[in-house]
Amino acid sequence: GAVVSQHPSWVICKSGTSVKIECRSLDFQATTMFWYRQFPKQSLMLMATSNEGSKATYEQGVEKDKFLINHASLTLSTLTVTSAHPEDSSFYICSARDYNGNTEAFFGQGTRLTVV
């Protein structure tokens, strides 16, 4: 199946700093990538849809100025958590879909962010 690589897998940062998470599709072109957040014992919640070459579409309640998304190429999308606070600590997962007839989503390995 298609491979999506996410980096870093975990990060600890100080409150007030910014953290960048990368999501790459390794063997297919992904015009659209998705960013999710998952708190403990909760479901994956879609944060935003990242479209190559255009602005991301954010879900209701997600601050676009806090969670900056850049999708500069067909294989790379980045999520930057700006001025992180402890309440931003969560598991962030990206996914990309292969539009060659497949409907399943391929997920990155996830990034566990801890803000101290």
Add this chain to the structure above:
Amino acid sequence: RKEVEQDPGPFNVPEGATVAFNCTYSNSASQSFFWYRQDCRKEPKLLMSVYSSGNEDGRFTAQLNRASQYISLLIRDSKLSDSATYLCVVKTPGAGSYQLTFGKGTKLSVIP
């Protein structure tokens, strides 16, 4: 009513047992349905798609009832390695594309 609802469990079953998970969805326009498996602190991975006629993959059987908006997953002869959280996922058309909605998941622990 939540968009995708699952019994959170946990389900604690002995090896070799048969266990069934249920899921209901609220949007009747939903088109496709999946079961994903998520291990602790890992990303979800596709277990199987769910078809209207029902489908089986080894020890796993998935069924869909569109009229009742209900999906199920049956695991026979449980193995220790089946311990994980099982996510019910529903694909729903949206503006120009589609969206996947995830249930909270049902946790399964298979005990020796």
